[in-house]
Amino acid sequence: MYIVIEGIDTAGKSTQLALLQEKYKEAIFTKEPGGTPIGSKLRTMALNGEANSNIAEMFLFLADRAEHIEEVVVKNKEKVVISDRSMISGIAYASLFELDKMIELNLLATNNTLPTHAILLELSPSELKHRLSQKQNDAIELRGINYLLNIQNRMKETIKKLGINHKFIDASLSIEEIEKQIEEFLNGK
Ligand SMILES: Nc1ncnc2c1ncn2[C@@H]1O[C@H](COP(=O)(O)OP(=O)(O)OP(=O)(O)O)[C@@H](O)[C@H]1O
Numbered sequence: 056m057y058i059v060i061e062g063i064d065t066a067g068k069s070t071q072l073a074l075l076q077e078k079y080k081e082a083i084f085t086k087e088p089g090g091t092p093i094g095s096k097l098r099t100m101a102l103n104g105e106a107n108s109n110i111a112e113m114f115l116f117l118a119d120r121a122e123h124i125e126e127v128v129v130k131n132k133e134k135v136v137i138s139d140r141s142m143i144s145g146i147a148y149a150s151l152f153e154l155d156k157m158i159e160l161n162l163l164a165t166n167n168t169l170p171t172h173a174i175l176l177e178l179s180p181s182e183l184k185h186r187l188s189q190k191q192n193d194a195i196e197l198r199g200i201n202y203l204l205n206i207q208n209r210m211k212e213t214i215k216k217l218g219i220n221h222k223f224i225d226a227s228l229s230i231e232e233i234e235k236q237i238e239e240f241l242n243g244k
């Protein structure tokens with residue numbers, strides 16, 4: 056099983072991953088970007104804005120993804136792998152580029168490896184505004200609410216276009232209710 060937890064910044068991914076970690080003791084927990092030694096360097100470069108070129112920045116994320124899929128996801132394909140983000144974020148956040156082009160590049164980077172289960176925590180505009188106001192915003196969060204809501208729409212479109220088995224969950228539900236809905240989805244209910 057290759058399970059991915061998706062959502063824009065502040066959607067509640069880390070909160071739910073911490074709960075999953077208590078229940079899935081045998082699973083491999085990983086993340087993008089930065090789930091491998093090379094990926095950790097690529098993450099620093101990408102998130103610190105070291106590349107001047109938007110295209111170079113997009114390829115940093117793709118390089119991270121290619122290494123992560125081969126070294127973590129495929130090498131552990133007999134186990135349960137649970138990842139914080141995936142190609143779904145990769146395709147969506149690269150919003151300067153056409154969606155179909157990003158799908159093509161990401162399928163190349165992942166050798167067509169798709170998540171078996173995608174959980175998308177979906178934020179309303181008001182809840183996103185509230186959560187961003189509660190924290191110090193990084194460079195991506197400073198791009199604003201409309202930017203992030205557009206990324207969220209691209210995430211949903213990507214999941215549907217790729218036909219990935221998925222569950223969209225209202226991120227403003229209580230932490231316990233979201234945890235329950237994730238559990239039901241993973242148990243095939
Ligand atoms: N269901 C929820 N209801 C209300 N607040 C929540 C809920 N889930 C998480 N939060 C709060 O929202 C904030 C963001 O949560 P969290 O760090 O889990 O999100 P994230 O998706 O991992 O964010 P990022 O991508 O920015 O790292 C935290 O302050 C967290 O306590």
Ligand SMILES: Cc1cn([C@H]2C[C@H](O)[C@@H](COP(=O)(O)O)O2)c(=O)[nH]c1=O
Nearest residue numbers: 064087088116140141144145146148195
């Ligand atoms: C995978 C991926 C991520 N991003 C963005 C999304 C976030 O703002 C950061 C990652 O930080 P987090 O700790 O996981 O929230 O990077 C992106 O722009 N492109 C991508 O492919």
